Amino acid sequence: MLIAQLTDFHATVPGATAGGVDTRAAFRALIAHVRALAPRPDLLLVSGDLAETGVDAEYAFVLEGLESLGIPFVAVPGNHDLRAPLRRVLARHTGTEPDHLGLVRELDGLRVIGLDTLVEGASHGALLPAQLVWLERTLGADAGRPTLVFLHHPPFATGLPAMDEIGLREGRAELAALLEGRRDILGLVCGHVHRAITGGFAGHRVFIAPSASHQFALDFAGPGFRVVREPAQIALHRVADGRLVSYLIPGPAL
Template sequence: MLIAQLTDFHVTLPGQTAGGVDTRAAFAALVERVRALAPRPELLLVSGDLAEAGVDAEYAFVLEGLESLGIPFLAVPGNHDAPAPLRRVLARHTGTEPEHGGLVHEQGGLRVIGLDTLVEGASHGALPPAQIAWLKGVLGAGDGLPTLIFMHHPPFATGLPAMDEIGIREGRDALSDLLAGRRDILGLVCGHVHRAISGSFAGHRAFIAPSASHQFALDFAGPGFRVVREPTQIALHRVADGRLVSYLVPGPPL
């Protein structure tokens, strides 16, 4: 099974930019690049920050683009997203739990779990006890299916101070305790950091996909974020024989 992970669109309203980047144009180019991928992905995972301001019109633009591909897709919120508009506009592609945006999807012998790390009004993330309890129940009912978890905020330290400051501040230890030693977890894939980074969490592979439009500088000392116009990339994940292999392929040109 081939999965494309798309993240951090930061789509704006017409005439606006995010970080000096025309993210609407970048998203439109991304859609066409995904349309041209061969082989064709069987599932799209959208790991947050779909919109910049979190308003209905931004999500409608994203929905139109992604649905035009004819590929099933799932979305979890990022720190720039607003839960109510996201759920209202992308209702068929988001979680339906009353307390959070977590979701479960089974396809091709794979179970995909989306976690909602959004803290409304904040840049950092969290996994409150209610969502951890929900995840425990989902994992307990999984019958050993290979499982891929996707979320916005990465659960591991990246070594980039500005990003780690706005990482997951609540629930990381509880998540680690829940996942440690499980043989059904193929890995965790995330967004938020605006560049590709691989690591590990609770003994499992963890991967951060680059942004669909603009990257942040690889800065191990700086206190803030600096947009860099590096070539765009798309993350692909292939699941076969109970194993996960991840790739980066060129995205649309800048």
């Protein structure tokens, strides 16, 4: 199975930009690029920050582009998203729990679990008790099935101070306790950082995908974020023989 992970579109309303970047143009280029991929992905994982301000028009723009690909996709929110409009516009592609947008999907023997780390009104992430209870129940419902977990905020420290300040602040220890020692977890994939980074968490590999729109500087000392004009990349994940292998391929040229 081939999975394309797309993250951090920051799609705006017409005429607006995000960080000085025309993210609508970047998203259109991304859609054209994914459409031309060969082989064609079996599934798209959208790991948050679909929109810049979280209004319906931004989500409608993203929905139109993603659905035009004809590839199944699922989405969890990032810190720029808002649950109500995301739930309203992308109802078929996100979670349906009353308290969060966590989701579970099964495709060709693979279980995909999406976690909602959004704290509305803040940039950092959290996994609150209701979602942790849901996750424990979900993991236990089909124990042993190969499982890929995706979320917006990485669960480990990246070493980038500005990003770690707005990382997963709450629920990290509880998440580790739920995942540690499980042999059915193939790995975790995230967004948020606008850079490709790999790490580990609770004994599992974690892959952070770069933004499908724009990247942030690799800054180990700076207090803020600086957009850098680096080539776009797309993350691909291949699941075969009970293993997850991740790749970066050149993204669309703007």
